[in-house]
Amino acid sequence: MRIKRATKYGFCSGVRVADIKVKRFVRGGGHGAILGQVVHNERVVEEMERLGVRTVKAIDEVADGVIVFSAHGVPPSYHEEARRRGLEVLDTTCKFVYDIHHESARARAAGAHLVFIGDPGHREVVGYTHDLDPAIYHIVHTVAEAEAVDWSHWPALTIFYQTTLNAEEYEDVVRVIERGNPNARRADTVCYATKENQDAARALASDPEVDVVLVVGGKHSANTRHLHAICARLKPSYLVQGVEDIDPAWLVGVACVGLTAGASTPDYAIDEVERHLLELDPPASGESEAEKGRG
Numbered sequence: 001m002r003i004k005r006a007t008k009y010g011f012c013s014g015v016r017v018a019d020i021k022v023k024r025f026v027r028g029g030g031h032g033a034i035l036g037q038v039v040h041n042e043r044v045v046e047e048m049e050r051l052g053v054r055t056v057k058a059i060d061e062v063a064d065g066v067i068v069f070s071a072h073g074v075p076p077s078y079h080e081e082a083r084r085r086g087l088e089v090l091d092t093t094c095k096f097v098y099d100i101h102h103e104s105a106r107a108r109a110a111g112a113h114l115v116f117i118g119d120p121g122h123r124e125v126v127g128y129t130h131d132l133d134p135a136i137y138h139i140v141h142t143v144a145e146a147e148a149v150d151w152s153h154w155p156a157l158t159i160f161y162q163t164t165l166n167a168e169e170y171e172d173v174v175r176v177i178e179r180g181n182p183n184a185r186r187a188d189t190v191c192y193a194t195k196e197n198q199d200a201a202r203a204l205a206s207d208p209e210v211d212v213v214l215v216v217g218g219k220h221s222a223n224t225r226h227l228h229a230i231c232a233r234l235k236p237s238y239l240v241q242g243v244e245d246i247d248p249a250w251l252v253g254v255a256c257v258g259l260t261a262g263a264s265t266p267d268y269a270i271d272e273v274e275r276h277l278l279e280l281d282p283p284a285s286g287e288s289e290a291e292k293g294r295g
């Protein structure tokens, strides 16, 4: 049996950089707390705790030392709050997330009403909106939500996308807003990480050599479930959290397994699944395509 990995999968560049920064901090002897999960993956949270960086839900749970702000960013007021409490900040906010913070501040200063396409409960969106007067922005996620607003009410609109969404899938939502206001402008701040993972998963599942696709990731991760749905339209596909979820019956008569992973899945979880598959059925040639297309 052969294994083919998608050309892009797993952590986006922002989360990878954040992970490296936290591990470098720990190697330097640092201990601290991270606000919110680095990614929605319990194993990553446990790994961080083992390394000496516990996960907290609020700044006031940290009495002293270092607080880590994760790749998806925080509201600017959290930096002030941390300073006020005498905490040192290790800021791992992704550069693209900061671009949206800066661009939305510029749009606001220019008098535009802000529209965020995304999930109001997602930490990234909370980071953009928490400190703002609710009268100056909207968060919309569906066509119905977009249709419920009279967008002509504002002289200008600037539209931003939550970076963990594939912007292309929200075209219908954005069109409703644009139809409602001729002065609606899309901010030039799109991150392609999610789209790249999805496109690579689609290409993997479309590959005629691939018989079955395994998607590694949390069952509660929306991003992972979405990847699974994309693959399942093309090939028999299974969502697994780890090796314990793999049913050998799926692999009977299978010559090539496609492997991809959600954005919250650490590399070691994918490696474990691959090792397990090869133990179940080692390749005749002794060769895996595992590292071929690493993105």
Ligand code: SF4
Pocket (backbone or CB within 6 Å): 012, 013, 014, 015, 071, 072, 094, 095, 096, 097, 163, 164, 191, 192, 193, 194
């Ligand atoms: S999805 Fe994009 S913007 Fe968001 S953290 Fe990852 S790389 Fe950065």
